[in-house]
Structures are given as C-alpha cells and as structure tokens.
Amino acid sequence: MKESRETRKRRLAAIIDRLEKAIPDAGSALDYTNPLQCLVATILSAQCTDARVNMVTPSLFKKYPTVRAFAEADRVELENEIRSTGFFRNKAKSIQSCCRELLDVHGGRVPDTMAELIALEGVGRKTANCVLANAYAQPAVMVDTHVIRLSGRMGLTRETNPDKIEIELKSLLPRERWTPASHLIIHHGRRTCTARKPGCDRCVISGLCPRIGI
Numbered sequence: 001m002k003e004s005r006e007t008r009k010r011r012l013a014a015i016i017d018r019l020e021k022a023i024p025d026a027g028s029a030l031d032y033t034n035p036l037q038c039l040v041a042t043i044l045s046a047q048c049t050d051a052r053v054n055m056v057t058p059s060l061f062k063k064y065p066t067v068r069a070f071a072e073a074d075r076v077e078l079e080n081e082i083r084s085t086g087f088f089r090n091k092a093k094s095i096q097s098c099c100r101e102l103l104d105v106h107g108g109r110v111p112d113t114m115a116e117l118i119a120l121e122g123v124g125r126k127t128a129n130c131v132l133a134n135a136y137a138q139p140a141v142m143v144d145t146h147v148i149r150l151s152g153r154m155g156l157t158r159e160t161n162p163d164k165i166e167i168e169l170k171s172l173l174p175r176e177r178w179t180p181a182s183h184l185i186i187h188h189g190r191r192t193c194t195a196r197k198p199g200c201d202r203c204v205i206s207g208l209c210p211r212i213g214i
C-alpha cells in the first residue's frame, strides 16, 4: 500500500530520533576553523574521505592562510599540496577560481547565502549547503552520495536527482532538523548502510525501513 506523505513524515521523524540516540556525536568530520577553511575542505572532500582531507588540510591552511593566498598561489604547488585527495587538478582550479571571485566580488569574505555561494565557480548546492550548515549554522540539507543512497533505500523519495532529493527531504522535516538529519544519515551510511553491503541485521532503524519490512 502506498505510504501517505504524513505517514512518511512521521516515519522519518522516528528514523532521525533513533539515529540521534545511536550516533549522538554526528556532525561534520572535516577539520576547519573558519568559513574559508570549511569551503576549501568541502571542495576537497568530493570523491575523497574526510579522514584523508583532514590529513592534507593542516599544512595546506598553514601555507595558504587567507583567500588572497589561495587566489595568488602557484597552481602547480597548490595541486601538489592536495594531490592525495584525488581529482587534484580540478580541485585546485575550483579553489583558486573561487578565491579569486571571493576577492573580486565579496571583499575576500565567504558569502552566507545559497545564491551567492552557488554563483562561485566550482561550488554546487551540496558544497554550498555544507558551508551554510557547518560554517554559518544555517539549516541546510546536505545531499551527498550517502544521502542519495539512503533516501532511496529508506523509501523517503523516488527522486534520484540530488537537488530534488534536497527539496523532498526539506519538505518532510522541520527546518531545525535539516542539518542534524543530514549528518545522521551521512554517518549511518558510512557506518551501517554502506554502498556495498547494507548492515540490515544490525541496523538501529530496522522496522522503519522498507528493506526489511515496514
């Protein structure tokens, strides 16, 4: 039987309640101390683990402490600093173009609105939502590979497009739960509901997920 929207909302609320109890420390795993570092770390985290990014960023942020330092960096040197995060040429280009725009258009400041963030070269909605949530404490739904996979498995949406998943999840959750729910689903995807083999037999939301019957 098709689940009504109200039932799906209540089920998602129960899922987030359970995940909150199981993973009380869920939050961004990236290390950063200001919005610029948050933006750069998030760009580096594409197709890379947060742990790997955190190994690279201490020396990176020491070498390039400001927007101007990134904007004026020697491209090859910057690429070498971030090489181990993968796709380093594209990432270096994004970081540098982005920082040049920050200098030219925003007085060297990382903006705090979705419209301004996604106008920056190399910044999509996922990166923008991460910066809004993690650097500026604004409610945001971060749709990464884990959120895409789990939203489908948990029967929360039939959408596969990240932007549409974001809209759907926002409509199912109260604003104050957007950010914590994103972190919790991401952690659950990393720890239990992994891409290769979902751990349904040890899953805290069993009974609330269509995979094992609701």
Ligand code: SF4
Binding pocket: 153, 154, 192, 193, 194, 198, 199, 200, 201, 203, 204, 205, 206, 209, 210, 211, 212
């Ligand atoms: S029951 Fe299985 S598919 Fe559903 S969330 Fe848990 S691990 Fe993932």
